[in-house]
Amino acid sequence: xxxxxxxxxxxxxxxxxxxxxxxxxxxxxxxxxxxxxxxxxxxxxxxxxxxxxxxxxxxxxxxxxxxxxxxxxxxxxxxxxxxxxxxxxxxxxxxxxxxxxxxxxxxxxxxxxxxxxxxxxxxxxxxxxxxxxxxxxxxxxxxxxxxxxxxxxxxxxxxxxxxxxxxxxxxxxxxxxxxxxxxxxxxxxxxxxxxxxxxxxxxxxxxxxxxxxxxxxxxxxxxxxxxxxxxxxxxxxxxxxxxxxxxxxxxxxxxxxxxxxxxxxxxxxxxxxxxxxxxxxxxxxxxxxxxxxxxxxxxxxxxxxxxxxxxxxxxxxxxxxxxxxxxxxxxxxxxxxxxxxxxxxxxxxxxxxxxxxxxxxxxxxxxxxxxxxxxxxxxxxxxxxxxxxxxxxxxxxxxxxxxxxxxxxxxxxxxxxxxxxxxxxxxxxxxxxxxxxxxxxxxxxxxxxxxxxxxxxxxxxxxxxxxxxxxxxxx
Amino acid sequence: xxxxxxxxxxxxxxxxxxxxxxxxxxxxxxxxxxxxxxxxxxxxxxxxxxxxxxxxxxxxxxxxxxxxxxxxxxxxxxxxxxxxxxxxxxxxxxxxxxxxxxxxxxxxxxxxxxxxxxxxxxxxxxxxxxxxxxxxxxxxxxxxxxxxxxxxxxxxxxxxxxxxxxxxxxxxxxxxxxxxxxxxxxxxxxxxxxxxxxxxxxxxxxxxxxxxxxxxxxxxxxxxxxxxxxxxxxxxxxxxxxxxxxxxxxxxxxxxxxxxxxxxxxxxxxxxxxxxxxxxxxxxxxxxxxxxxxxxxxxxxxxxxxxxxxxxxxxxxxxxxxxxxxxxxxxxxxxxxxxxxxxxxxxxxxxxxxx
Ligand SMILES: Cc1ncc(C[n+]2csc(CCOP(=O)(O)OP(=O)(O)O)c2C)c(N)n1
Ligand code: SF4
Numbered sequence: 001x002x003x004x005x006x007x008x009x010x011x012x013x014x015x016x017x018x019x020x021x022x023x024x025x026x027x028x029x030x031x032x033x034x035x036x037x038x039x040x041x042x043x044x045x046x047x048x049x050x051x052x053x054x055x056x057x058x059x060x061x062x063x064x065x066x067x068x069x070x071x072x073x074x075x076x077x078x079x080x081x082x083x084x085x086x087x088x089x090x091x092x093x094x095x096x097x098x099x100x101x102x103x104x105x106x107x108x109x110x111x112x113x114x115x116x117x118x119x120x121x122x123x124x125x126x127x128x129x130x131x132x133x134x135x136x137x138x139x140x141x142x143x144x145x146x147x148x149x150x151x152x153x154x155x156x157x158x159x160x161x162x163x164x165x166x167x168x169x170x171x172x173x174x175x176x177x178x179x180x181x182x183x184x185x186x187x188x189x190x191x192x193x194x195x196x197x198x199x200x201x202x203x204x205x206x207x208x209x210x211x212x213x214x215x216x217x218x219x220x221x222x223x224x225x226x227x228x229x230x231x232x233x234x235x236x237x238x239x240x241x242x243x244x245x246x247x248x249x250x251x252x253x254x255x256x257x258x259x260x261x262x263x264x265x266x267x268x269x270x271x272x273x274x275x276x277x278x279x280x281x282x283x284x285x286x287x288x289x290x291x292x293x294x295x296x297x298x299x300x301x302x303x304x305x306x307x308x309x310x311x312x313x314x315x316x317x318x319x320x321x322x323x324x325x326x327x328x329x330x331x332x333x334x335x336x337x338x339x340x341x342x343x344x345x346x347x348x349x350x351x352x353x354x355x356x357x358x359x360x361x362x363x364x365x366x367x368x369x370x371x372x373x374x375x376x377x378x379x380x381x382x383x384x385x386x387x388x389x390x391x392x393x394x395x396x397x398x399x400x401x402x403x404x405x406x407x408x409x410x411x412x413x414x415x416x417x418x419x420x421x422x423x424x425x426x427x428x429x430x431x432x433x434x435x436x437x438x439x440x441x442x443x444x445x446x447x448x449x450x451x452x453x454x455x456x457x458x459x460x461x462x463x464x465x466x467x468x469x470x471x472x473x474x475x
Numbered sequence: 476x477x478x479x480x481x482x483x484x485x486x487x488x489x490x491x492x493x494x495x496x497x498x499x500x501x502x503x504x505x506x507x508x509x510x511x512x513x514x515x516x517x518x519x520x521x522x523x524x525x526x527x528x529x530x531x532x533x534x535x536x537x538x539x540x541x542x543x544x545x546x547x548x549x550x551x552x553x554x555x556x557x558x559x560x561x562x563x564x565x566x567x568x569x570x571x572x573x574x575x576x577x578x579x580x581x582x583x584x585x586x587x588x589x590x591x592x593x594x595x596x597x598x599x600x601x602x603x604x605x606x607x608x609x610x611x612x613x614x615x616x617x618x619x620x621x622x623x624x625x626x627x628x629x630x631x632x633x634x635x636x637x638x639x640x641x642x643x644x645x646x647x648x649x650x651x652x653x654x655x656x657x658x659x660x661x662x663x664x665x666x667x668x669x670x671x672x673x674x675x676x677x678x679x680x681x682x683x684x685x686x687x688x689x690x691x692x693x694x695x696x697x698x699x700x701x702x703x704x705x706x707x708x709x710x711x712x713x714x715x716x717x718x719x720x721x722x723x724x725x726x727x728x729x730x731x732x733x734x735x736x737x738x739x740x741x742x743x744x745x746x747x748x749x750x751x752x753x754x755x756x757x758x759x760x761x762x763x764x765x766x767x768x769x770x771x772x773x774x775x776x777x778x779x780x781x782x783x784x785x786x787x788x789x790x791x792x793x794x795x796x797x798x799x800x801x802x803x804x805x806x807x808x809x810x811x812x813x814x815x816x817x818x819x820x821x822x823x824x825x826x827x828x829x830x
Contacts, residue, residue, distance in 0.1 A: 019680070021687060053677070056670050065684065074676030076543050077684050079566050082536035085528065089540030089548070090670065092498065092524045097672035115536075118529040266497075267522035274659040277520040278489045282477045317651060321480045324653040332480070332651040357736030359650055359729075362810045 011052055012043030013070050020069040028066055032232030034133055034222020035064050037189045038198070042100070042129060043071065045203045051210065055098045056090055058083045062104035063137040063224075073100075081112025084119035087126040095264040098209050101128045106136045109145040109171050116171075120215050121180035125262060127205045128217040130171065132186075133224035134243060141227035145169040148242055153227070168246050172219045176252035182214035182259055184252040188221035190236040194249070204256075212262035221247055287327040288440035296385060297436040299353060301361045305346035305378055306370025306391075311425035315368075316347040318429060318451045322443040323351040331359045344374050351438065368428055370411075372397060389432060391424060407435060407472070414467050420457070423464040430468020441469065478655050483621035484509035484648040486656075487551070487577055487641065488517055490625035493659045496575070497546040498524035500537035502556060505589040506645035507579035510551040531556040535563030535576070542572035543681040545669030547629050551577035553645075554595050555586065558603070564638060565604030568698075569683030573632030575625065576610075577641045579648045580779075582806045590806020591644040591729060596783035599640050600756050607695060609702045611639040611709065612756040614727040618652035624754075626657070633666070635705055642756060644779065646729035646808065711754035712763050716742060720749030722822045723767045725788055726777040727753050729808065734777060736811045737818055748818055756784070761791035774798045775821050777814055779807075 009015060016024045029036045046052050055073035059065055061080035068075035074097070078086045083101040091099040108116050108130050119126065135153055136142040142155040146168050150159040160168075172186045183205060187198040198220055205216035221243050223235040230238045275281050292298060302319065306312045316332050323330035331350045348364070350356045363383040369375040369390040379399050382388050387405045393412035409431045411424040426448075433439050444465055449458050481489070487510055491499070499514040511527065518525035524541075528534035534550045541548035552560065557578045567574060580595045582588040602608050611631050613624040621643065628639040670676050685691035713731075716738050717723055724734045731752040741748035751767055751774075753760050768774065773796055776785040785800045792798060801817045803809045 014677075053675075054672055056672075056676060059682075068680050068682065072677045074670040074672075075680045075682070076540070076670060077570075077680075077682035078539065079536060079562055082532065082539075082563075085533040085536035086540035086543070088526070089498065089500065089524075089537040090544050092526070093541050093544035093546045093548075094670070094672040097670075097676075114529055115533055118533065268662065269521045269659070271659045271661075274493060274521060278492060278517060278656075280477065280479070280489070280656055282479060284477050317480065320651060324478055324480050330480070330653060333646070334649060355735075356652075356732075357739060358733040358811050359646075360808075360810075361736075362812050 010040065010043040010047045012046030012072060014072045017069045020066070027070065029063065030226045032223055032225040032235055033063070034189050034220070034224065035131060037195065038129065038131060038220055038222060039067075039070055041195070041199050041202050045199070045206055046071070046073065049203065049206055049210065051098050051206065054096060055100060056094070058087050058090070058099065058101045060101075060103045060107040061138075062107045064102055064104060064131065065138070067102050081107050081110070082115055083107065084112065084115045084124070084126070084128065088119055088122070088124050091125050095266065098206060099126045101126055103128065103130055104137065105130070105132045105134065105144040105146040109169050117175070120175045120217070121178045123180040123182065123214045125209055125212065125214060127209045129202070129205075130217055130219040131222050132171070132219050132247065133222045133227065134168070135224050135227040137224045137227045141229070146171075148246055151242070170247065172217070172252045175217065180215060181217065181253060183208045183216040183254050183256055184219075185254070186219045186221070186247060186249050186252060188239065188244070188249055190221070190223075190239045197249075208256055211256070213256045213259040214262070285325045285327055286443065286446070288325070288443045290326065290439065291437040293435065293437045297387075297438055300351055300365040300436075300438065302349045302351070302366040302368065303346055303364040303378060303381075304349065304368045304370070305344050305374035308345040310370045311422060312345050312370060313347050314451055315425035315429050316349045318444065318447050319349045319351070319439070321447040321451060322439045325443040325446055326439060328353060329356050331356050333359045344371070344377060346374065366432070368432065369395065370424065370428070371395065375399065387435070389428060389435070391428065407431065409468070409471060411468065414471060415464060418460060418463055418467060420460060423461055426461045426464035427468035427471070430465040431472045433465075434469035434472035441465065478653040480651050481618060481654050482509060482649060482651050483615070483618040483643065484579065485513040486618050486622040486654045487625045488513035489656055490622035491549055491575065491629070492517055492521060492523070493656055494626045494629040495547050495660045495663050496523070496549055496629065498526070498541045498548045500526050500528050500534040500541070500548070500550050502528050502531045502534050502552065504553045504556045506581055506648055507551045507553040507556070507577065509648065510577060510579070531559035532563065535560040535567070538574045538576070539563060539567055539570070539572060542567065542574045543570070543670050545666040545671050547573075547633070547663070549575040549577065551579070553579045553581045554583050554592075557595060557598065561598070561604040564610065565602075565606050565608060566683050567638045568604075568608035568610065569606060570681050571636040572638065572681065573636055574638050575628045575632060575641065576638060578643065580642065580644045582804075588806050589645065591646045591808060592779045592804060592806060593644060593728060593730070594780035594783065594804070595642065596756065596778070596780065599642050600787070608698060609637075609705070609757055611635065611637055611705065611758075612642050613639065614642050614754060614756050615647060616728055616731045616752065617647070618650060618654050621647065622654050622656060631709060635701060637701070637705070642728070644728050706758040709755060710758045710760050710763070712760040713752045713754060714763060714767065715750040715752070717749035717751055717767045718770070719747055720767065720771050721747045721773075722818060723749045723751050723771040723774050724777060724818060725751050725753075725764075725774055725784070727756060727784065730777050730779060733809065733811055733814060737814045740811065740815055741818065746819070746822055748822060759787050759791070764788060764791045765795075768792055768796045772796060773821055775818060776800050777809065778802045780804055
């Protein structure tokens with residue numbers, strides 16, 4: 001029996017298109033459609049380069065939405081225009097995979113314009129096959145950014161008017177102006193010679209990714225006889241006549257030789273490595289005891305208020321942190337949104353042996369006022385029987401309430417005496433500790449180094465804390 | 476166990492890394508930016524991916540790609556950015572891809588402001604994107620829960636192959652509280668369906684397209700069956716002082732913290748008020764609501780919006796007892812005293828009804 005000649009499919013394609021409904025042997029493309037030709041060139045390149053098991057094809061939205069019917073590779077179908085973004089993450093997760101974004105001109109140049117621009121500029125290690133057929137095929141022949149001047153489409157029934165829609169977009173030239181991409185070429189599939197060039201370009205683009213040289217893209221001028229309403233017999237003449245003048249073929253950028261080869265191997269992190277990196281290797285809390293001077297000092301909600309820059313937020317954070325070190329529940333919340341305006345910054349700290357409900361309260365148990373506006377604004381809010389502490393160096397008025405405990409602390413003067421005005425917040429904190437007995441000096445001393453960005457100030461702040469405590473103890 | 480005083484927003488990042496999250500794709504927006512800042516700091520330390528994308532649309536699609544590759548992956552944003560992510564979220568749900576999306580809600584509509592609101596409830600819980608799908612929605616109310624729910628989110632996402640949203644607000648994100656982080660997960664099993672280089676990728680397809688009408692109907696039936704299972708297994712809530720409560724307050728996130736103080740205060744005064752706090756907003760704790768309605772005469776829902784979750788409370792109860800609403804908006808957060816006064820009026824009204 002004579003051997004039957006079978007035209008073998010390239011190994012880049014599935015032998016049978018099982019995912020396709022109905023006929024499993026032929027593609028869904030119209031007769032004469034450029035997608036079919038380009039698919040075949042890609043499938044052959046995948047086979048010849050021996051990368052079939054490493055490729056992930058990204059199917060766009062457009063006539064090529066069903067790329068995944070055909071390519072015997074990893075497959076993913078994505079939202080309109082977003083293929084470069086999806087490909088970005090696929091590649092970063094799978095550095096050894098060859099990630100291919102296959103896109104039409106509506107998908108790539110219109111809705112996904114920024115995504116391709118940014119992926120190219122980041123120099124993502126992906127390959128883009130961009131099919132420029134000057135029209136939206138899938139949705140019924142509407143205008144694309146690449147539609148030619150005067151060309152009639154279903155949304156330019158009078159022909160594309162450059163005054164209304166602008167001129168056709170030259171994407172390859174545009175992307176080639178960026179420093180990020182490595183290789184960009186425009187080819188066509190209108191005769192054997194141009195197809196041969198496209199074949200070469202596709203291989204170069206894939207090889208570019210295999211070599212770790214960065215972003216590669218081939219734009220291919222392709223036919224959409226159905227969208228153009230051109231007889232497939234005449235489509236190539238139509239392209240030569242109409243498309244060629246607008247979209248010059250050739251290499252737009254090629255710096256493969258200049259690029260270092262990129263390789264990334266994902267790392268498995270050990271548990272220790274993770275704790276180390278996240279700064280989680282901290283000692284367990286020491287649970288220092290409290291020695292309350294009065295029962296009413298228990299479970300306070302504290303408002304600290306002053307000018308921005310007086311260390312209000314950090315003093316609050318130190319209190320909340322020390323409370324945690326002593327095994328309390330604690331919370332810290334800064335003033336938020338509109339409250340931040342008007343010269344006062346403030347924060348709330350809660351310290352409690354119970355779970356904390358609302359992190360802010362209208363009537364705090366304790367107010368620490370660091371400037372006059374804060375005192376004037378918040379004095380009235382302090383809970384009856386509560387504690388008001390204020391910096392008597394800076395605030396030149398006296399509180400008027402008689403139903404609360406008032407403690408004037410010359411915090412700024414004490415801090416100045418120690419050589420640094422900005423430690424008034426720590427002095428005040430020390431005074432609060434001595435007054436209430438809620439937090440131990442040891443807990444606070446553990447916290448200070450953690451809270452301070454400038455480590456050379458740690459010792460000075462220990463002194464400030466001590467001075468604040470002594471001020472109260474010596475009263 | 477060691478604890479760290481940390482902002483909720485930052486706790487999310489540490490917990491995500493401990494949960495084995497490999498990539499973070501973000502775009503800055505207040506008040507969610509601290510999550511991106513912490514992500515940019517910590518992900519590279521472990522050789523993992525942090526990328527500031529060109530937009531929220533790009534970042535959610537990057538999450539789509541990373542999830543398809545089988546990674547634990549996340550993104551974080553705030554209300555306007557979440558609106559942009561909606562198409563991507565629909566695709567993630569349709570393709571059944573696991574991931575974490577954090578929404579630190581702010582004021583709207585439009586540019587609104589950066590202060591806390593809860594007006595994304597509808598766009599997240601009711602599925603703001605196209606198609607019939609559900610996102611698993613977790614609502615933390617402390618820095619500790621920001622961490623715990625982040626870890627839970629990754630587990631639930633993988634278990635159900637479904638996107639999970641951490642729905643939170645600027646308040647919970649900005650607040651520092653002690654957090655205990657727990658151990659880092661070990662090596663996670665490979666996902667059979669994923670596109671992982673070296674593992675028969677040509678057998679796998681990640682997609683949400685079903686051109687054939689019957690196939691799409693079948694796919695949706697499959698999704699709905701999955702959602703019913705999630706509803707049966709994953710509801711989480713906290714009932715506080717509800718056993719004998721005549722009035723039950725409901726709220727989530729920061730509001731639930733305020734409501735807890737309201738309940739404590741009411742109990743000090745001998746008033747029978749309780750709190751029911753959904754920890755999962757979807758699936759929604761309908762049965763728990765019906766149960767408290769057995770003793771309570773009324774429910775008062777408090778939200779930072781003009782009434783969104785309250786609709787679900789009303790649906791759950793189907794008119795069996797009155798459901799009232801109190802809300803603040805624009806970034807204003809009600810005080811304990813304010814809600815307490817409102818609650819008291821409803822309590823006496825509730826007593827009148829029962830009398
Ligand atoms: C968000 C969104 N907008 C619009 C569409 C509708 N749509 C589907 S394909 C397409 C145009 C595709 O044209 P092109 O990328 O040129 O591909 P072709 O079909 O020509 O190959 C449009 C607008 C969609 N699917 N999603
Ligand atoms: S409409 Fe055009 S692009 Fe689409 S399959 Fe037909 S010829 Fe190809």
